Amino acid sequence: MNLNVLRKGRKKAENGDIFVFQLKQEPNQYRYGRVINAASNIGGFKDTIMIYMYNITSSDKTRIPDLNRRNLLVEPMATNQLPWSKGYFEYVENRPIESNETFEHHYFRDFRGKLFDEHGNEVARASEPIGEYGLQSYKTIDDKISMALGYPV
Numbered sequence: 001m002n003l004n005v006l007r008k009g010r011k012k013a014e015n016g017d018i019f020v021f022q023l024k025q026e027p028n029q030y031r032y033g034r035v036i037n038a039a040s041n042i043g044g045f046k047d048t049i050m051i052y053m054y055n056i057t058s059s060d061k062t063r064i065p066d067l068n069r070r071n072l073l074v075e076p077m078a079t080n081q082l083p084w085s086k087g088y089f090e091y092v093e094n095r096p097i098e099s100n101e102t103f104e105h106h107y108f109r110d111f112r113g114k115l116f117d118e119h120g121n122e123v124a125r126a127s128e129p130i131g132e133y134g135l136q137s138y139k140t141i142d143d144k145i146s147m148a149l150g151y152p153v
Contacts, residue, residue, distance in 0.1 A: 032058075052102070110134070
């Protein structure tokens with residue numbers, strides 16, 4: 001794992017939650033993520049947590065920069081509470097999500113190439129970014145982040 005354990009949390013993820021994560025290769029830097037939809041239906045799973053992860057760093061996790069959708073590190077993805085409960089994601093604060101901070105629609109592709117929206121509805125067309133239609137574990141999230149930044153998986 002390239003993700004450091006920060007602080008284990010029991011708080012249930014909510015829309016607008018901002019969290020930090022940290023990589024072993026970047027010990028003095030935090031990166032940011034955000035809960036976009038805490039009740040999405042992605043990959044055939046109900047009430048998944050759709051998150052954005054940003055390519056933005058800060059040495060002070062409480063000084064939250066502008067979390068703009070143009071600065072995504074990886075495509076939107078769905079996960080469960082484990083990244084927080086294991087301590088890989090640390091809650092910082094909750095802010096209302098503004099319409100210009102997210103994509104209007106979120107799309108995901110399954111292993112057959114079929115496209116779905118964040119509610120589990122199959123769609124004929126999709127716009128980028130297109131995520132993977134499945135539930136991501138903290139390990140697969142670690143792999144995606146590591147690959148995006150060029151760190152060994």
